[in-house]
Amino acid sequence: MSSLVALPILIPLVAAALMLVVRNLFAQRAISFVALLSSLATATAVLVDVWNTGDIAVSRLGGWPGSFAITLVSDGLSSVLVVVALVVTTTVLLFAVGQQTPDEHSPYYHPVYMALVAGISQAFLAGDLFNLFVAFEVLLMASYVLLTLEGNRAQIRSGTTYVVLNIIESVVLVMAVGLIFAATGTVSFAELPERIAALPDGVRMGLHLLLLVAFGIKAAVFPLFSWLPDSYPTAPSSASAVFAGLLTKVGVYCLIRVQTLLFPGELSNVVMIVGVSTMAIGVLGAISQHDMKRILSFHIISQIGYMVFGLGIGGAVAIAATIFYLIHHIPVKTSLFLVEGIIERNTGSSSLDDVSGLARKSPLLAVLFLIPAMSLAGFPPLSGFLAKFALVRGGLSAEQYIGVGVAIVVSLLTLVSMVKIWVGAFWGEVAPTSLINSVGVLRQHRSMATATAILVGFTLVIAVAAGPLYEFASRASDQLLNIERYISAVRSAS
Amino acid sequence: MSIWAFTLIAVLFAVGSYLLMERSLTRVALGVGVIGNGVNVLIIASGSDAGEAPIIGREGVLADPLPQALVLTAIVIGFALLTFLMTLAWRNWTITGNDEVEDDVEDRMITRRAEQTAKLGDEPHPEDVQT
Amino acid sequence: MVFFAAVVAHFAVAVLALIGLRRRPVIAACAGLVVLAGTALVVVTQAIGATSAPRKTIEWLPLLGFNFTFQVDGFAVVMALLVSLLGFGVLAYSIAYFEHDATFTRFVGLFMAFAGSMTGLVLAEDLFTMFIFWELTSVWSFLLIGLHDKSEVARRSAVRALLTTGAGGLCMLVGIGLLQNQFGTTSFAQLREAAPTGKMASVAASLLLLGAFTKSAQFPFHFWLPGAMAAPTPVSAYLHSATMVKAGIVLLARTAPIFGDTGVWRWWVVLAGVITMLIGGWRALRETDAKLVLAHSTVSQLGLLTVLFGIGSPYATYAGVAHLVAHAIFKAGLFLGVGVIDHELGTRDVSKIGAARRSVPVSVVAIGACLLSMAGIIPLFGFATKEKALVALLDAEFGLVGSIALWGIVAGSVFSVAYSVRLLHALVRTPNDSASNDEHHAHHEASALVRTTLAAPVVVAAVVSLGFGFAASTVGSWLVSPSSALDVKAVSKLALWPGINDALLISLVVIAIGAVIGWKAPLEDNSAQQPQGERVFDAVYDATIAGAKRITAVIQPGSLPIYVGVTLLLVSIAPLSATFVDGFGSLSGLTSGTALEASVSIIAIVLALGVAVLQSRFTGAMFLGGVGYAIAALFALRGAPDLAVTQLLVETLTIVVFLLALRAMTRITTRPVARFPQITRMFIAATVGIAIPLLALAARDARTAPSASQEYFARSVDEAGGRNVVNVILVDFRGFDTMGEIVVLAIAALGVANLVRAAEQHRRAAISVKEVAGS
Amino acid sequence: MIKSKILEELIDRWLTKVGTLVAIFITFRGHNAPGGGFAGGLILGAVFVLQYLAGQQPTIRRKPILNPERLLGLGLLLALVTTATPLFVGGAPLESYIWSITLPQIGKVKIVSSTFFDFGVFFVVVAVVLMVLTFLGTRGGAISHEPTDGAG
Structure with missing residues (x-):
């Protein structure tokens, strides 16, 4: 299995390189799909193997011993996230191809998108702190290009905010990596835990905080999130959907690694406070907005808060809940952005002032929105409910009553904002300006609708298969907390 | 670490931070450049002691090659970032005739509305009343 | 289990009505009638002569104890009968009521979904199961109250109902969570055996009551129910008389024996x-x-x-x-x-x-x-x-x-x-x-x-x-x-x-x-004024949104320099806090350095300060290049020739890039009116400048373990075939980093190309617009 | 740009050739002495920059490279293929192999597979410099000198 671990990174990269040579649009689309589907196949094979054996699959690049080579480590958490990421990116690609604008607009859309996928996979798999930084750069650079794909005024303005703050993030991250090397003499995840534990308190705390700030910017936690709502709404919807669903989650994933592997259980109060304030501030931002994309963007922040809160609680139960939350939230958020993309494509606007009466025009679209929206608001029996309830249970058993209280209020406010979108965009008179084409909204954009439906279906599958999935999350959480296992798996990998 | 490296790092980070907080994108890019150099010096100065070039066969104490390799990668990535950022500034200029980062329109609107509501004595803006 | 099948059948009809039979709602309604009658029949036949209450558990997420448990005891039978028989009557009635109403399709679908949820709710033998259906009824009732969504009253009422019951539901959820954590079960029977007492039980009971009160429109949540009368009559008759509002009562009935004495x-x-x-x-x-x-x-x-x-x-x-x-x-x-x-x-x-x-x-x-x-x-x-x-x-x-x-x-x-x-x-x-009635009568001949x-x-x-x-x-x-x-x-x-x-x-x-x-x-x-409760609700709602806006306005000012400032401040807090924990002992680790190093450093420092002070873009870029060259020299002095060469070349290219981009711009940077005071900027910059090297010094001091490079030295020649260890690391030991790095470089180039192409496209579009306007 | 017949001649005749040779040399010797694909690529890149500044098309042996994207793709492919090939023969990605072959006259030569990776790096760096010159330089320059386009 370990030979397959690297493929979800290498296949998209090869595809990207090929597409620079082959510039025909049809060929590019074909290559993209083949690359993503084959990556998905290999990632799934790894996931199944990890699931069945409970082992950690390790690929040692260059074949050098795990203690000093760059390794790609696919434990429970990584393997499942890679699969989810590939499912999401594949469906979004289908959406983008249906939307046609991005890839017809620029011959670079497909190669850059592939690089983004490779970067995301690499970030999830990296077993080495510096390699993680490189993976971040790959996905960030790709996201810069995608965000400014059309190069119009709005995109340049928001792209600038995004680029500058993420460059700062990169600077902080590489600085943190350099200092961690200075203090420990290694950057390998397997070697770091023991050496970090031996450091004096102050240095350990300083390095820890630097990493938290770096990943906190990426994860968009309070007070480092401000770039997100200003930049995502202007991106092409196929790009913002991936960004919304995946990129912040890469940050959360890294926070999980920091809190479980590198600095286990340290500063958990800080993390928890950050989580709680993030969810509150995010949702307050969301209910202040009048534009669908901005509401949804602020919601990303709020939902990240939940995950960070779970991470702050710590312990096997809460971390399992966090992992489940992470898995559920990726497709939910992405599908909401896709629905928004369809709306914008049809009405030319994402402002609640311009759009209304959509439920009448396209009941199916209404359903496609309602399911993930209610999931996000935590309504049963959808996946969001399970995730939220699991987290609430974790918080209650850790006696974090304030956090749980905030989580509950935030949940209600989430409902408020989802209802705001629903009432504004889906109910009411059909706005005269909306719907350029009055016949069947979805019939016009079959593959956009299909892509959205696949993702919504995926969220439903997560709800139905919650039992085994949660069991997996729970095992992944146990794996995370068992650091020795990780270390020995990497060191003894062959 | 020598006192000179220490001071150099301090100055580079301070200058870089200062420039990053500017509105002009060119200045921000200069800030990125300065702070990027700061990081490179930081990694080398804190990661290894001075020594001979780490080429096997050379005399003397060889310097630690790993920080050098990391910094090499960081230098190139920094160049990539700067290039893109400057192109962004250039594109900004071709659109607006300046290279300044404007404030986000929607955010300013919310701010304005919040200020208005504060003045009107808690009367909500008509748009904000639920429908 | 036949009851479960009955519940599922409700939802099946709902889906059918909403998707399969959108053009033939009456047929869907008839299917609904069959299901409702069938459910009633099943309930009666099962209940008669049953010696024990049939019980069934369907596992969903066993790890957390999230399972569906149904039990058909006497109370469930009565409630299920009420739900299905009244449902039958109301649905039959609605076929006539909605005769010319296009929303009938939606009504039938939502109605059946609602009836199914309600049946599930009354059959639940478990707080968790009940909660699932409980929240579902809230959603369906929201959609049903807003059935005539063009009416603003309907929309508002629907929102009030949903948010009120939703808030109660969330309280209930916490209550359930508390009970589950405490007793490991949410089954009514098992909870009764556990006989919860004490503070935790009181809190849980109160939270459950909040749920029941919101659902059953008890003071102070009584306002949403009259508002929900905006719904068409069959909806009001069913939801607000017979079923949904009874959900709270069902919960009370089931939990009173557990908590009655708390x-x-x-x-x-x-x-x-x-x-x-x-x-x-x-x-x-x-x-x-x-x-x-x-x-x-x-x-x-x-x-x-x-x-x-x-x-x-x-x-x-x-x-x-x-x-x-x-x-x-x-x-x-x-x-x-x-x-x-x-x-x-x-x-x-x-x-x-x-x-x-x-x-x-x-x-x-x-x-x-x-x-x-x-x-x-x-x-x-x-x-x-x-x-x-x-x-x-x-x-x-x-x-x-x-x-x-x-x-x-x-x-x-x-x-x-x-x-x-x-x-x-x-x-x-x-x-x-x-x-006037006769007049109305004339055009309403049913x-x-x-x-x-x-x-x-x-x-x-x-x-x-x-x-x-x-x-x-x-x-x-x-x-x-x-x-x-x-x-x-x-x-x-x-x-x-x-x-x-x-x-x-x-x-x-x-x-x-x-x-x-x-x-x-x-x-x-006719003292027709909005009821107190609704006004309070609206006031709370509006105040929440207004408050949220005010907070958001402060936190999200939309200005990049402010975002950067906040971020940098946090970046500097990290190292500073570390320094305070460990004290400044590591300062003694500073060495004086060689004269050569000193002079090169001073050159770099002066040039860097020049970048900050000079307002000319071009000179700034040149000075930045100078800083880079000085640092390249520093690298060369420290035994890093590869680094020095690369730094030198990259720095040259950077200057070129700056020149190319700056050709379009004016020479001097303008100074826009800053919303960000100069002194704050300087303060933040100084903090970062002090904090970072302090941490670097402390980190350097803390090293006890050997560097991973030992392995590289040991294996470079024999196993990797190269003597220049830095290069061997780059292409072999850590070649994957280099892989990523060239990908970054490549994408950056594509990004540059893309932006230039976008500019060309916009230019062409602008020109063609001009031409059209000109001709 | 800089207009000077002599300079043009100088760059054309000498710098390009010498630069190319130096770049290749630096790339090759990288494994054992300072240098490598990066440095090599950057040196050749610097040559192109000089050509550009002298107002010439970047050329190698007077053949202009018209499509730097393709070169970029090929460079990446070369590096990637070197990375992935060991997977097909049962090795780890990026695993390096050393072949010793005896060439007539030159004698024993050690070929390390990671050298191909370094070539990939070399091409990518060259292509990136070329792209920046083509787009931000030539094509962007055509736009920069006009007033704002107002579009967008």
Whole structure:
């Protein structure tokens, strides 16, 4: 299995390189799909193997011993996230191809998108702190290009905010990596835990905080999130959907690694406070907005808060809940952005002032929105409910009553904002300006609708298969907390 | 670490931070450049002691090659970032005739509305009343 | 399990109606009728002769104990029968009611989904299972209340209902979580065995009560129910009389035996119930819209049921079950009856509905019978159940709470008699302006079939109310099993004529006072203002949004320099805090360095300061290049020739890039009006500048472990085939980093190309626009 | 740009050739002495920059490289293929192999497979410099000198 671990990174990269040579649009689309589907196949094979054996699959690049080579480590958490990421990116690609604008607009859309996928996979798999930084750069650079794909005024303005703050993030991250090397003499995840534990308190705390700030910017936690709502709404919807669903989650994933592997259980109060304030501030931002994309963007922040809160609680139960939350939230958020993309494509606007009466025009679209929206608001029996309830249970058993209280209020406010979108965009008179084409909204954009439906279906599958999935999350959480296992798996990998 | 490296790092980070907080994108890019150099010096100065070039066969104490390799990668990535950022500034200029980062329109609107509501004595803006 | 299949069948019909049969809603409705009738049949056949209550668990997320558990005990049977039989009646009625309404498709689908959820809810033997269906009913009712979504009133009411019940649901969720954490179960039976006591139990019980109160529209959450009358009549009749509002009552009924003795519980339910009863009664007396009168009366009756089920005495429970059945029957009849009048006259104004006597006499008589049942007049069923309630509370020994409950109910009964009589008065009175009704009549000629379909359920409700009244003792014996399912001691009986006792005397006084008040109550009284509760809700809602905006305005100013400043401040806090933990001991680790290093460093420092001070873009770029060259020299001095060469070349290229981009721009950077004070910027910059090298020094000092490079030195020549270890690391040991790095470089180049192409495209578009304008 | 016949001649005749040779040399010797694909690529890149500044098309042996994207793709492919090939023969990605072959006259030569990776790096760096010159330089320059386009 370990030979397959690297493929979800290498296949998209090869595809990207090929597409620079082959510039025909049809060929590019074909290559993209083949690359993503084959990556998905290999990632799934790894996931199944990890699931069945409970082992950690390790690929040692260059074949050098795990203690000093760059390794790609696919434990429970990584393997499942890679699969989810590939499912999401594949469906979004289908959406983008249906939307046609991005890839017809620029011959670079497909190669850059592939690089983004490779970067995301690499970030999830990296077993080495510096390699993680490189993976971040790959996905960030790709996201810069995608965000400014059309190069119009709005995109340049928001792209600038995004680029500058993420460059700062990169600077902080590489600085943190350099200092961690200075203090420990290694950057390998397997070697770091023991050496970090031996450091004096102050240095350990300083390095820890630097990493938290770096990943906190990426994860968009309070007070480092401000770039997100200003930049995502202007991106092409196929790009913002991936960004919304995946990129912040890469940050959360890294926070999980920091809190479980590198600095286990340290500063958990800080993390928890950050989580709680993030969810509150995010949702307050969301209910202040009048534009669908901005509401949804602020919601990303709020939902990240939940995950960070779970991470702050710590312990096997809460971390399992966090992992489940992470898995559920990726497709939910992405599908909401896709629905928004369809709306914008049809009405030319994402402002609640311009759009209304959509439920009448396209009941199916209404359903496609309602399911993930209610999931996000935590309504049963959808996946969001399970995730939220699991987290609430974790918080209650850790006696974090304030956090749980905030989580509950935030949940209600989430409902408020989802209802705001629903009432504004889906109910009411059909706005005269909306719907350029009055016949069947979805019939016009079959593959956009299909892509959205696949993702919504995926969220439903997560709800139905919650039992085994949660069991997996729970095992992944146990794996995370068992650091020795990780270390020995990497060191003894062959 | 020598006192000179220490001071150099301090100055580079301070200058870089200062420039990053500017509105002009060119200045921000200069800030990125300065702070990027700061990081490179930081990694080398804190990661290894001075020594001979780490080429096997050379005399003397060889310097630690790993920080050098990391910094090499960081230098190139920094160049990539700067290039893109400057192109962004250039594109900004071709659109607006300046290279300044404007404030986000929607955010300013919310701010304005919040200020208005504060003045009107808690009367909500008509748009904000639920429908 | 057949019950589960029945629930699933509801949803199947719902999906069918919404997707498969969108053009043929009537067929979907008929399928729904079959399912509802089938469910009723299944329930009855299963219940008759069953010795034990069948029970079934379906695992969902066993690890957290999230499973569906259903149990068909007596109470579940009664509730399920109510849900499916009333559903049958309402759905049949709606086929006629929605005759020309395009929303019928949506109605049928949502209605069936709702009925399915409600059936699931009443069959649940587990708080968790109940909660799932509980929240589902909230969603469906939201969509049903907003069925006519073009009306703003409908939309607002739907939102109020959803947010209120949603808030309650969330409280309930926390309560369930607490119980589950504490006792490892959410099953009613197992919780009863665990007999929770103490602070945690009180908190959990209170949270569950909040859920029940919001759902059943108890004070102070009573406002959403009348608002929900914006929904079409069948929706109001079903959701707000028979089913959804009863969900809270079901929860109370199921949990009262568990929490009845946890101190807070009884006070909560009695106070909320009594206040609700009085407020609802008072408002019902004043409203002029017949449907709103009914809505407020429902609120009031729900208060009664809350007290009966919540107080936790066996007899009261029995009386509660009886009155719940009575109320469901007469209230459904009343709502549908008002719907008939509305359909006929086009108005529901109590001062005008008297005209209906002429056109739909049968329905009016039926409505009258239902009203009498609501007033608790012998021989209707409502009389028997209300008597039972009074008897039960007279017998109960709960001290002060018991007295409050008793006299609260007495006062509430006066109101219920009064508002029933007021409506009766409205029906028998001849309205003054009949002309407008005829006019309306002219263009509203409904077919005989439609009229019969509309009237039938009303008549059935009246007949049942009357029949049950006469057969009170028989019906009473049927209710033993349901109530004893809740509380084994709750065995009692009903009678049409209980004999002369305290309760009867109280009743007579109540009826007398109530009748006088009701008959005298003005029909035109129109103090039409938004109810207090709604206003409070709206004020809270608006204040929340306004507050959120104010906070967001501060936190999200939209200005990049501010974002950067905040981020940098945080970046510097990290190292500084570390320094304070460890002290400044590591400062002694500073060495003086060589003279060469010193001079190169000084050059770099001066150049860097120059970049900050100089306003010319071009010079700035040159100075930056200078800094880079100086640092390259520094690298060379430190034994890093590869680094030096690369730095030198990259720095040169950077200057070129700057030059290329700067060609378009003016030479001097403008100084825009900063919203960000200069001094703050300097402060932040200085903090970062001090903090970072301090941490670097401390980190350097803390190193005890050897560097990973030892391995590289050892293996470079033999295994990797190279002597330049840096290069071997780059292409072999850590070649994957290099891989990523060239990808970054490549994408950056593509990004540059992309932006330039975008500029070209926009330029072309602008030119062609100009040309079009020119020609 | 800089207009000077002599300079043009100088760059054309000498710098390009010498630069190319130096770049290749630096790339090759990287494994054992300072240098490598990066440095090599950057040196050749610097040559192109000089050509550009002198107002010439970047050329190698007077053949202009018209499509730098393709070169970029090929460079990436070369590096990636070197990375992935060991997977097909049962090794780890990026695993390096050393072949010793004896060439007539030159004698024993050690070929390390990671050298191919370094070539990939070399091409990518060259292509990136070329792209920046083509787009931000030539094509962007055509736009920069006009007033704002107002579009967008």
